[in-house]
Amino acid sequence: MTLTVSLATLVAGIVIGYLWQRSRSCSISGYRDFFLFRDTLFMRTIIGMALGALIGYLLFYRFSSLMSDFPLYLHNEPGANSIPTLILAAIGGLGYAFFSVLAEGCPLRQHVNATTGNGMSIFYLLGFYSGILFFWLVVSEIAALFLRLF
């Protein structure tokens, strides 16, 4: 099963990478351009994702046992009743969006742009993977302490 998952995600990633490179898509620029210029061009990616996911979930959940918890709010989502978890999610969401707008793109777009030789994205990715390491060495401990305190 894990080999299937790895291979399937690899193949899907190749298709998504190709499509996002050719369409210059981004999942954060849509909001930025809308708030900044009322421009809705990049919102098309976000609308497409929402439609694709919603149609897919609605189509498949009747036939797949792996979707027995759909929709999640009716199935006691882990952590959803915990205020500290929601606070951490809110802090995370705020910071993620703030720095993604300053970076001029979401992580997926930065990975795609790096393949075109965009130095901005290459330095972004160096920081991104350093950030993952820093999170697990330092921040995760602080977050766990915060959850234990409340």
Place this chain on the structure above:
Amino acid sequence: MVKVDKLTAGFFTGLWAAIAQAWVGVLPPSAFGICFISHPNDLFNWTINKLFGTSFYVHDPSIDLPVLTVIGVLIGASLATIQHKEFKFKMPRNPLDHYINGFMVAVFGLLLGYCSVHIIMGLMYGSIIALTGFAAMMVGVTLAVRYIKWRVRR
């Protein structure tokens, strides 16, 4: 020259998340078909764990073999770049700024557990945590836009 509409690219991405959940078994957590915070995290931590014998956290689908979305995207985007002869290295003016932005996005993204692609899937799947994160994201975008405007005025 191949051109792809943003709506099509987005639609396929969303549909893949549903297929990954329902038929491939990329879970738990639910709605985990695509995430550009958690999937890079899993690949990176899995590699570090194998190389150095550490035990950094990876999600369940990546315990034996990691999810390879990141590698796939890099291959797919490289193919498109090569096909259309679009590779051109450009050195940024302030590399440290971009390094810091990437660093902060990873830290805050891992705190949230979602990226801006994954959060749409979470919302469509009915996640309360995704809804909270999404609302906070909109505040973050608003603050960043105000900051950009303020910086331009100065």
